[in-house]
Amino acid sequence: MQIPLFAFMEKLSSYDFVFDTTGRCPLLHCHHPRRGGSHRNSLGLLCVTSSRKYKKAAKAAGVEYQYLLMIPSGEDLEVLAQLSEEKLHPVVDSIYELEETRKAVERLMDGHVTGKVMVRVKQE
Structure with a gap:
């Protein structure tokens, strides 16, 4: 049985931290902070190519967004x-x-x- 990549989104409605190690998390849907000061961290190429859009969405949701590109x-x-x-x-x-x-x-x-x-x- 294969678990969908984003199955966690069905189980969680709010969280303090999201660590995306694939760079493929649908960031625009991951901004459900439990309280101010929530964080979203990404590793991977997709997080860099769309970072401006993600940062804007994160700021609107009160979430800090960071990414790291590793080569x-x-x-x-x-x-x-x-x-x-x-x-x-x-x-x-x-x-x-x-x-x-x-x-x-x-x-x-x-x-x-x-x-x-x-x-x-x-x-x-």
Whole structure:
């Protein structure tokens, strides 16, 4: 059974954060903030090509919109290889369980983070 890409929109009527890692989320329909200060973040090419339209819609809905375009490179792959070989050691500020995601986001937003804030999705 395949879940539609935007099935979350049928289940949620308001949210504080949307992290779109595909760049294909229908942003104009994702602006249902629970309260002022909601955020919408995108990664991907589509978010760049339509960013002006999305920023305008986000502002009208009281939502902060940000995007990041990532271009794959050999240098990035080398860093990933070093990470997988444990030659690089990322600095971890804190680790939260999935149920504590709100606390993790609050930690990020307070601006005093000294490394990565991680959310554990599945306990191994």
